[in-house]
Amino acid sequence: MSTFTESPAAPSEVRPRAPAIEIKGLTKSFGRTPVLRNLDLQIRWNEVLTVLGPNGSGKTTLIKILATLTKPDSGDIHIAGLDVARSGQGVRRLIGVVTHDPLMYDDLTAYENLRFTARMFGLDRHGERIEAVAERMGVAARLHQRVGTLSHGLKKRFSIAKALLPDPYILLMDEPESGLDQEALAILEDIVSNGFGRAHTVLMTTHNLERGLALGHRTAILVGGRIAYEGTLEVDGASTVRDAYFEYVGRYTGANPT
């Protein structure tokens, strides 16, 4: 696991001393249903933060707001010093996003989908880059297959390859392990732990407590739109984090913590 420093990977075009992600007082509601309530969170460069929480706790909304897909009701959010509300295009240049959906066109081949993404990002020498990310995800042999003919797991691998394609500084991953087989899970864990290209800073949501503990420098538990617990394995110890998870998530879902 890489150690995190002040801002070694910070891109030159942004404030070099700014944290990778800084969230202050983030609030979001859908209609009358509050989803995120006055949330504060900070992620340093080269840090992996895993966010755990039950269904409906606001994990996906948090990722969507950081990815500039959803506007918050209130709060200040900065990514690499850029205000997400005002500098959406600049923020999108720095992040790679993995969502629940593969975000690929079924009737294009995987290569055509990735080439389209490369052109939208204005990438040079995209052929080499496409080969590299497909190789990394173990799907190079499937590049020229239409996406509609791929299994869910292969689509997910390509969707991670797509997030890595523009060489982002920060990865935002919403339950990226769903649908992946053991080989792909090992690749994903290696990417999160050791980085890929410039991507060494990761915010990843997951339902898998043990994976969250294994991969994250820090773990946050999101319950009912609030950070109910935030801590590190090194300081708190695994049993404390597990106890916190069972206390908050177990109590919230009604599951038996033992």
Place this chain on the structure above:
Amino acid sequence: MRSFLSPVLALLWKDVVLELRTKDIVVSVLLFSLLVIVIFNFAIDPTPQRVAVVAPGILWVAFIFGGVLGLTRSFALEKEHGNLQGLLLTPVGRDAIFFGKMLGIFVFMSVVEAITYPIFAVMFNLSLTVVPELIPVALLATLGIATVGTVFSAMAVNTRSREVMLPLLFLPVVIPVIVGAVEATGVVIRGEGGSDLVRWIPLLAAFDAVFLVVCPFAFNMVVEE
């Protein structure tokens, strides 16, 4: 300029490749437009005097209602598997996404019109020699339809009954373009040309100019959650 054009052309390339593979939009719009023309051909007795009056209206009814089908399909494709989110995650302005999608719709509608008009002319016994004069009218009207249609199809795709919502939202706004297109086509078909045509073409161009300025802003607001 290159940073704006590159994603616009990438989107156009993507839509053209998808259309060549699936033939979802052009085939359905073409068949619908031809059906409308055939039905009108049976419904009215196409005497030369009557054709001169009603033909422009029939032609644009076929194009506009066919176009609604194409518009619905164009954004439904982006909605499937969250592809619109994929577009919004790229570091390009929403206006580049708007123009890329709009150009795709413009190209597909133009192809349908180019195939439909000769068949329409044969069925209603009209001259094909007016085609060069019709081209600027069709291009300007199609540009207006595609520009307004792109905004409303992006809006309707998020509604539960998008097939109903799109025409309800889109047709009232595009009426000035339809009126201009019908009048200008009538002038061309009746061989009146000259000053009458000169009056309608700048009007269509003016509507297009207004829509091309306003619609990218509206699109930006529509796609933001």
